[in-house]
Amino acid sequence: MKVLVAVKRVIDYNVKIRVKADNSDVDLANVKMAMNPFCEIAVEEAVRLKEKGIASEIVAVSIGPKTAQEQLRTAMALGADRGILVETDEALESLAVAKLLSKVIEEEQPQLVLMGKQAIDTDNNQTTQMVSALTGFAQGAFTSGLEVADGQAKVTREIDGGLQTLNLKLPAVISADLRLNEPRYASLPNIMKAKRKPLDTKTPADFGVDVAPRLKLLKVEAPAERQAGIKVGSVDELVDKLKNEAKVIS
Amino acid sequence: MSILVIADHHNNELIAATANTVAAAQLIGGEVDVLVAGQGCAAIADEAAKLAGVNKVLLADDAAYDHLLAENVALLVKELAVNYSHVFAPATSNGKNFMPRVAALLDVAQISEITAVESADTFQRPIYAGNAIATVQSTDAVKVITVRPTSFDPVAASGSASVEPVSVTVQNAGVSEFVGEELAQSDRPELSAARVVVSGGRGVGSSENFSHIYQVADKLGAAVGASRAAVDAGFVPNDLQVGQTGKVVAPELYIAVGISGAIQHLAGMKDSKVIVAINKDEEAPIFQVADYGLVADLFDAMPELEGKL
CATH class of the missing domain: 3.40.50.620 (HUPs)
Incomplete structure (x- = not known):
């Protein structure tokens, strides 16, 4: 079974972001970039399926700038067999990304598509569900458990208040939640080996997809700063402040 | 419109x-x-x-x-x-x-x-x-x-x-099927709608120690939340996670106990009206957003707090 895994290049999750002085966007100049953490979990799940003999080939796909090759090499160092970069310097919206991924899926015909549930830059949480709608593949969003057998994927999903289990007919698109697995680190020999794995580069035009934005970003601002309050010296003082100053307990 | x-x-x-x-x-x-x-x-x-x-x-x-x-x-x-x-x-x-x-x-x-x-x-x-x-x-x-x-x-x-x-014809895509659900049973208010939330972090140390959080929460009629670190460590179920990828809450009172205050956690609670932080590390970033900070060992402070509420 072929597995396709989509990865996104984003700002490293440890970096504290800054808003540009002209409020046009977040400043990404000279900032450390990395694979989106949820995408790492998706790659790990694909690799585990291959180790179990369920997946036969793992194709990693990224849509982004030329430098997103780094994230595809990371995916290949972790165990993906080859990579496809759909190269664009535009920051594409989820719908455009979903359309491009759907075209890649049409060409590659995977039985399972694994993605992260959201990217930590735009926090949209949309692309997996859109890919599922556009391809007609079954949808398993926010997945924390996955079993694949007999042409079906049994997914455990994180929902408000607990967990839900669904049976999906393959082919299916699945988005990884935090607790699906704990991703491994790539070993040095595997990082070296990944440099020789095949990586194809395409463009949105190759797929004939209209990627024009639907939304205008009018401005980006820093959130209102919360002022640090005071330190209290004891539990008594804390209870007194909550009762008599903040008046949030009685 | x-x-x-x-x-x-x-x-x-x-x-x-x-x-x-x-x-x-x-x-x-x-x-x-x-x-x-x-x-x-x-x-x-x-x-x-x-x-x-x-x-x-x-x-x-x-x-x-x-x-x-x-x-x-x-x-x-x-x-x-x-x-x-x-x-x-x-x-x-x-x-x-x-x-x-x-x-x-x-x-x-x-x-x-x-x-x-x-x-x-x-x-x-x-x-x-x-x-x-x-x-x-x-x-x-x-x-x-x-x-x-x-x-x-x-x-x-x-x-x-x-x-x-509705007059629309029913549609069934027929590609997915519901198997079951495991829902947390709780008499406490629902996390995202509660007036008061008491959350524990890695500093709480274990699932048993979370009783300190639950006891104070019950005194206040509060919901219980947790940081990602506490959920990943298995102290509490994952639907209690507050943060960028968990629940976003904005109660009148949020009490963060043994939570350092990673930006991903702050994303889920910083719109709370009043924030209290209890942490023994006085350098913890959570104090930068807290209205009232208490530098103390939670294992001393929480039983005392429960007694005085």
């Missing part, structure tokens, strides 16, 4: 976030209809009809919509959307699950988790774990939007709208 709000419900109860979403929809100006889709959900439709300012409630009662399976609900909403300029849903696990599908089927963008309505086509939403606020304007004919419930005060239950069955 006419707005369709998709109600969220679970276990025969209307999810409270639906009332916040109706409030957000009313800021657009125009008639607000509510869709209740599900199986055996007539009582929920009656409850939704009481939401103040609702024009009418559409009821789609069919096995295909049981458990709000994303594939089927999205097909239904897509058919209904032709009559509306906006489609809103709460950014709950159900809303996040089916709304992007609705957008894709309509060939429009989705705007996720809005926190403010500036005009009928312009909205604010947090990005980068709430470390920046983007103002975006939609150029699409239909605006498909999920709403962060804590950013809008809910409408009252003082209305009396009519309930009508």
